[in-house]
Amino acid sequence: xxxxxxxxxxxxxxxxxxxxxxxxxxxxxxxxxxxxxxxxxxxxxxxxxxxxxxxxxxxxxxxxxxxxxxxxxxxxxxxxxxxxxxxxxxxxxxxxxxxxxxxxxxxxxxxxxxxxxxxxxxxxxxxxxxxxxxxxxxxxxxxxxxxxxxxxxxxxxxxxxxxxxxxxxxxxxxxxxxxxxxxxxxxxxxxxxxxxxxxxxxxxxxxxxxxxxxxxxxxxxxxxxxxxxxxxxxxxxxxxxxxxxxxx
Amino acid sequence: xxxxxxxxxxxxxxxxxxxxxxxxxxxxxxxxxxxxxxxxxxxxxxxxxxxxxxxxxxxxxxxxxxxxxxxxxxxxxxxxxxxxxxxxxxxxxxxxxxxxxxxxxxxxxxxxxxxxxxxxxxxxxxxxxxxxxxxxxxxxxxxxxxxxxxxxxxxxxxxxxxxxxxxxxxxxxxxxxxxxxxxxxxxxxxxxxxxxxxxxxxxxxxxxxxxxxxxxxxxxxxxxxxxxxxxxxxxxxxxxxxxxxxxx
DNA sequence: AGACCTCCTTGACCCAGATCAATCTGCCAC
DNA sequence: GTGGCAGATTGATCTGGGTCAAGGAGGTCT
Numbered sequence: 442x443x444x445x446x447x448x449x450x451x452x453x454x455x456x457x458x459x460x461x462x463x464x465x466x467x468x469x470x471x472x473x474x475x476x477x478x479x480x481x482x483x484x485x486x487x488x489x490x491x492x493x494x495x496x497x498x499x500x501x502x503x504x505x506x507x508x509x510x511x512x513x514x515x516x517x518x519x520x521x522x523x524x525x526x527x528x529x530x531x532x533x534x535x536x537x538x539x540x541x542x543x544x545x546x547x548x549x550x551x552x553x554x555x556x557x558x559x560x561x562x563x564x565x566x567x568x569x570x571x572x573x574x575x576x577x578x579x580x581x582x583x584x585x586x587x588x589x590x591x592x593x594x595x596x597x598x599x600x601x602x603x604x605x606x607x608x609x610x611x612x613x614x615x616x617x618x619x620x621x622x623x624x625x626x627x628x629x630x631x632x633x634x635x636x637x638x639x640x641x642x643x644x645x646x647x648x649x650x651x652x653x654x655x656x657x658x659x660x661x662x663x664x665x666x667x668x669x670x671x672x673x674x675x676x677x678x679x680x681x682x683x684x685x686x687x688x689x
Numbered sequence: 690x691x692x693x694x695x696x697x698x699x700x701x702x703x704x705x706x707x708x709x710x711x712x713x714x715x716x717x718x719x720x721x722x723x724x725x726x727x728x729x730x731x732x733x734x735x736x737x738x739x740x741x742x743x744x745x746x747x748x749x750x751x752x753x754x755x756x757x758x759x760x761x762x763x764x765x766x767x768x769x770x771x772x773x774x775x776x777x778x779x780x781x782x783x784x785x786x787x788x789x790x791x792x793x794x795x796x797x798x799x800x801x802x803x804x805x806x807x808x809x810x811x812x813x814x815x816x817x818x819x820x821x822x823x824x825x826x827x828x829x830x831x832x833x834x835x836x837x838x839x840x841x842x843x844x845x846x847x848x849x850x851x852x853x854x855x856x857x858x859x860x861x862x863x864x865x866x867x868x869x870x871x872x873x874x875x876x877x878x879x880x881x882x883x884x885x886x887x888x889x890x891x892x893x894x895x896x897x898x899x900x901x902x903x904x905x906x907x908x909x910x911x912x913x914x915x916x917x918x919x920x921x922x923x924x925x926x927x928x929x930x931x932x933x934x935x936x937x
Numbered sequence: 938a939g940a941c942c943t944c945c946t947t948g949a950c951c952c953a954g955a956t957c958a959a960t961c962t963g964c965c966a967c
Numbered sequence: 968g969t970g971g972c973a974g975a976t977t978g979a980t981c982t983g984g985g986t987c988a989a990g991g992a993g994g995t996c997t
Contacts, residue, residue, distance in 0.1 A: 513834070516930045519842040523834035536824055541831055564820070571819040572812070576784055578826040583789055585833035586761070586771035592840035593888025594767040597984065632945065640841025645984055647946055664945060664992085682764045845954065880975060893954055895976055912962090912975060939997090946991070955983090961976070967969090 468567070475563055479556040484549070485509075491532075491544035491552070498540045500554035501533025507550035508629035511542040512637065522638040523585070527611045527629075531577050535561055548629050592640045595680055600639040601649045602678035605659065609669055624669040653678065716815070723811055727804040732797070733757075739780075739792040739800070746788045748802035749781025755798030756877035759790040760885065770886040771833070775859045775877075779825050783809055796877050840888045843928055848887040849897045850926035853907065857917055872917040901926065 468476065482505070485491055491509060492498050504526050511524030523542055526532060532544060532552070564570045591603050608628065613620035628635075632643040632650075639646065653659050658678055660668040669675050716724065730753070733739055739757060740746050752774050759772030771790060774780060780792060780800070812818045839851050856876065861868035876883075880891040880898075887894065901907050906926055908916040917923050 511834070513838055515838070515842065515928055517928075521838040521841045523837045534827055536820070537827065542834070565816060568813060568816045568819060571816060571823055572784065575819055575823045575826060578823060578830060579782055579785065582826060582830045582833060585830060585837065586759070586790070589771045589833065589836060589840055590761055590763070590769040592837055593769045594763065631943090642985055643945080644947085644986080648984090651946075680763055680765075879973090890955055891975080892956080892977085896954090899976075940995105941997105942993100942995075944992085944994100946989105948989085949987085951984105951986075953983100953985090954981105956981070957979085959976100959978080962974085964972090964974105966971085 468570075472563065472567055472570075475559065476555060479559045481554055481556075483552045483554055485546040485552070487546055487548050487550075489546045489550075491546060491550070492540040494541060494543050495539050497538055498533065498557065500557050501531070501535055501560055502552050502554035503532065504528050504530050505551040505553050507546060507548045509544055509546050509550055510630075510634065510638070511544055513542050520637045521640065522634065524581070525607070525630075525638065527608075528615055531574075531581075533557070535564055535571075535574055547631075547634055597639075597641055597645050597649050598652065598678065599680040600641060601635070601646065601653060602658070602675055603681070604635060604639060605653075605667065605669070606672075606675050606679050606681065609667070609672065609675065620672050622672065624672055626667055626669075628665045628667055716818075720811065720815055720818075723807065724803060727807045729802055729804075731800045731802055733794040733800070735794060735796050735798075737794045737798075739794060739798070740788040742789060742791050743787050745786055746781060746805065748805050749779070749783055749808055750800045750802035751780065752776050752778050753799040753801050755794060755796045757792055757794050757798055758878075758882065758886070759792055761790050768885045769888065770882065772829070773855070773878075773886065775856075776863055779822075779829075781805070783812055783819075783822055795879075795882055845887075845889055845893050845897050846900065846926065847928040848889060849883070849894065849901060850906070850923055851929070852883060852887060853901075853915065853917070854920075854923050854927050854929065857915070857920065857923065868920050870920065872920055874915055874917075876913045876915055 483491075485507075494513065506528055509526040509532070510522050511526065512520060512522050514520045526544070534541065535557075564574065591600055595603060605628075609624045609626055610620045612626040613624055618624075630638070632646045635641075636643040636646045650659075650661070654661050657670070658674055660670065662668065729748075731739075731750075733755075742761065754776055756776075757774040757780070758770050759774065760768060760770050762768045774792070782789065783805075812822070839848055843851060853876075857872045857874055858868045860874040861872055866872075878886070880894045883889075884891040884894045889897075898907075898909070902909050905918070906922055908918065910916065
């Protein structure tokens with residue numbers, strides 16, 4: 442349910458070194474040539490803002506490596522993260538001019554971008570691209586709604602476990618492992634960023650991580666490196682009834 | 690930002706009596722003929738379930754009148770509403786087999802449906818339909834993310850005001866009024882349903898509504914009929930920095 | 938080395954909203 | 968009428984997570 446599995450496909454994409462088939466799995470040679478022509482890469486440092494909410498966005502694209510966040514803020518400073526962009530995730534709003542939310546790199550970040558205008562033209566003449574984008578957007582919508590349950594109804598401990606489970610699963614998928622048994626990964630977010638994602642304060646995040654550590658659900662090395670000895674235990678802690686279709 | 694304004698267009702749609710142009714504003718005569726052929730109506734009573742999460746969904750369509758909700762539940766009973774479907778809102782996941790969430794009518798409900806298979810076929814041969822659906826899905830995604838801020842960061846009072854503002858605005862738009870100054874509408878949800886939408890308990894909902902009434906933000910007649918003497922005041926209470934592009 | 942960051946942890950206390958419980962208000966059926 | 972019931976309100980109390988505050992751990996400067 443969470444995130445698009447298709448987008449994590451290991452199938453190589455000729456128009457883009459990132460191993461996903463978000464755009465071009467069904468493209469013919471001509472279409473690929475266009476994509477290749479309008480493609481470019483951008484790198485960002487940790488903390489750098491990719492685009493500000495409301496700014497004109499000149500591209501659509503995917504995360505090749507690193508992590509970015511989608512964030513919105515109230516004018517009194519309260520902040521809510523509304524999306525977490527991991528490698529292979531798509532960024533952009535075909536047919537829309539402005540960015541809806543701030544996009545910020547939380548680690549070093551490389552993006553594979555397509556210039557927006559010609560991409561949209563390609564989309565208009567290439568039905569399967571619009572269809573693929575629709576599927577991807579439906580996946581994002583599912584993820585957003587899944588997260589609404591986390592925000593609205595889960596306890597702090599369950600929220601933390603849910604976030605860890607998402608990152609762990611995505612990380613495992615990226616490295617072509619099935620996420621059962623032991624998992625090891627690095628948290629790409631500060632405690633404060635996690636708090637903004639989960640609708641908590643950073644102190645509560647810290648306390649609940651300590652609690653999960655104390656209870657043996659996770660092992661921490663340093664502050665970011667996480668070992669999950671038993672993934673299904675983590676899912677239980679997250680209150681997930683489903684396994685997201687990965688375990689079974 | 691919230692909800693698709695295009696979908697509330699007053700332009701009549703020949704394939705469907707509901708005044709939206711979700712599907713067919715750019716359709717030619719042949720396409721309209723197909724749509725007309727695969728179209729049918731369904732009515733539901735308050736409380737009736739339209740589809741269960743996971744069930745095969747045989748149609749896509751729009752709400753003609755009445756209100757429905759999208760709901761997901763944890764197995765311990767905690768429930769989160771992830772979408773509120775008002776007249777002209779679109780339901781369905783083109784290209785997906787199952788429903789992702791329970792769809793429940795909270796009032797009497799009439800839906801305009803298109804049989805899913807032929808609709809998808811039409812979509813595959815008609816680029817502008819896929820593009821239109823993409824735009825609608827992007828709107829839903831924006832609404833979901835907006836709601837994440839409500840769930841994650843707003844106080845109970847702000848949450849209630851946010852919900853009232855959404856319903857008031859949609860209701861006004863439906864009746865072709867601009868939502869400034871005085872607004873009158875009926876709440877289509879029980880206190881419990883509101884609580885499930887807002888991540889609160891029904892008692893808190895009731896208390897906060899009483900508080901907004903006491904403070905003159907709203908006037909209640911009975912338990913469902915709401916008068917908003919000053920819409921901008923309501924938006925302030927909701928903590929909205931923006932007016933959703935409606936006031937200005 | 939020390940000074941100075943940013944990020945994280947932990948403790949003490951507090952409060953918004955949950956929980957538990959009683960009552961009220963229609964409204965329908967008989 | 969009266970009983971029953973679903974929805975709503977209101978009160979009393981409790982508690983999970985927020986707030987405020989004090990260090991700690993690591994890093995990068997000079």
